[in-house]
Amino acid sequence: MTDLMTLGQRIRFYRTGARLTLDQLGAAVGIAGSQLSLMENGKREPRLSLLQSLARTFGVEVADLLTVTPPTERAALEIELASLQKSAVYRSLGLADIRPSRGMSDETLRSVIGLHRELARRAREAIATPEExxxxxxxxxxxxxxxxxxxxxxxxxxxxxxxxxxxxxxxxxxxxxxxxxxxxxxxxxxxxxxxxxxxxxxxxxxxxxxxxxxxxxxxxxxxxxxxxxxxxxxxxxxxxxxxxxxxxxxxxxxxxxxxxxMPLSQSLTFLRAAKAERNLAIEDFRDAFGVTHESAALRFTNIATVHLDMPVHFLRVGEDGALYKGYENDGLQLPTDVTGSTEGQLVCRHWSARTAFTRANRTTEFYQYTDTPTGTYWCSTQTGTASSEEFSITFGVPFADAKWFRGRDTTTREASRCPDDGCCRRPSAELADRWSHRAWPSARLHAHILAPLPSGTxxxxxxxxxxxxxxxxxxx
Known part of the structure; x- marks a missing residue:
């Protein structure tokens, strides 16, 4: 649209410079003046043959008409105003477009454009609600x-x-x-x-x-x-x-x-060889390319389904059980809120993403099978420390694909009934009777709960x- 408007402005610039009316120019090039008016207003694209006729009439090259630079500062202002009035922000106001007349001063035009720019800036930088x-x-x-x-x-x-x-x-x-x-x-x-x-x-x-x-x-x-x-x-x-x-x-x-x-070709060569040996391991993939465990696990999700024919899931979980990142296409039922968001939701206490925190030796990957309402999954979990809190990185597959991975012979197995609250979210009846209304904990308030959503471009x-x-x- 902007290019057509610039072309139209250049046609108008050369026409007025030649002291020709629309009808006079139209007669010279064999087209109605009304059609030329549409072109000058950026609403119709002229054919190349017409551009050649216009250029000959004006005594210029076709390239002079097609350059993207507006012919004058006034033309540049009119083009910018037309473009701003096409924006979704302005359209949402339901206001009519302003067509700059000859009597409208450049100063007035700049003020109107300034209001449009500020409107667009505020729309861009508005603080989105956490729900949005x-x-x-x-x-x-x-x-x-x-x-x-x-x-x-x-x-x-x-x-x-x-x-x-x-x-x-x-x-x-x-x-x-x-x-x-x-x-x-x-x-x-x-x-x-x-x-x-x-x-x-x-x-x-x-x-x-x-x-x-x-x-x-x-x-x-x-x-x-x-x-x-x-x-x-x-x-x-x-x-x-x-x-x-x-x-x-x-x-x-x-x-x-x-x-x-972890380029695709080299990653596939490495992973296919490991799969053929039934010895896939995130830690090996990590070390082969000199990246972090989290990067290797996430990268595996990019490749596994499309190129290795296996659905997968990935979790990054904090020591409090909150899910910070999650992806699945293997049917694992991630915890969600009413918006469908997983971030900040607590994962089941029986998943390896949380049981891995309880083991004494955390230097190597932890393997576990977990029976869930949607099936049995094999998972590999590695724990780490960031700033002042611990986290776990979990990569997992359905039971049928565990055969390709190192650690498939683990005997560690847990059962999860989540999202059933009776699985791990409610204390036992005995402990509830013993301690209900007999304790007053001081809650630890996470700073991000009260922080506004980051704003700005x-x-x-x-x-x-x-x-x-x-x-x-x-x-x-």
Missing amino acids: ARRANTELRQHMRTQNNHIAEIEVLAEEAVAAAGYRVGALTHRAVGLMAERLGFELIYVNDLPHSTRSVTDLENGRIYLPPASIPGGHGLRSMALQAIAHRVLGHHEPDTYADFLRQRLEINYFAAACL FPGVDDTELYDFLEAHSAR
Whole structure:
């Protein structure tokens, strides 16, 4: 639409410069003046033959008509106003469009456009309710479930990117990641003063990607953060208009980073060989590519169903039993709230995601079979520590696919009746009678419960701190 409007403005610019009316120009090129009016207003696209006739009449080249630059500042303002009035935000108000007349001053036009820009900004930066955010996250999770957590287009882009950087096999090096950035015109720069609300910052104007210094030399984290920043450029992302857009982009950059760190072809070679030996293990996949256990388990979900013909599930659970991340396409019944969201819901106490916390030796994977209302599942769980709390990473498959995995011979087995409250959510009648109304615990309030949902074009980012950072570093 914007390109047609620019073309129309350029036709009008050359017509008025030649002191021709619409009818006079129409007679010269063999078309009605009313048809030319539609073209000048961006409502009809002229044929190439007509553009050639117009160019000859004006004494210019066809390229002069087709350039995307508005012919005047006034034309640029009128084009922007027309574009803003087509937005969903303005349409939702039910107001009529304003057509700038010759008598409307540029100052008035700028004021109207300024109001539109502010309206759009407020719509973008409005604080979404927690329910809206949870619904958006649920819709995204359900969408990925329909795709078996696999995005073929990103797989192709990632393989092309790492191959161009010289990657062949094993762990992707920091040098290769740096070369990937260079191919896009960016330099990786490590600084100690990143804004507190950011993990990385990309300076589009100066071609720089700012990252924190490595706390662990050669660590997986910096490669992943750099690849996520690169992904925005590779995937052609624009500033998110909604919280749903923001979540989708975050999922896509995480997917791209994982697909670069564990490229599809090399991952399949490794995993198919392990499957043939009935010796699949997340810890082996992790070590082969030098990534975290969580990254390896999540990446397995991208590959398992589409390429290894097995449905799977993945869980990241806190020490309090709360589910932070969850995915399943194998029928495991994840706990949900009324919106269908799984985040923050408590998983069954009998699942390996929680029983793994009770064992003394946590250095290796913990294996368990669990009988549930939807079937029996085999799970592999690894525990870890982040900040001040522990967490567990669980990868699992239905009983029939346990035969492909190391740890299938475990004798550990639990039974779960969740979501039946009688399974593990209610205390025993004996203990309830003994302690009900005889205790007064002081609840531990999680900070995120009272915190507002992050707002802004990039939710959670402090723009003041960000722009001060960019201004300080752009001068160096």
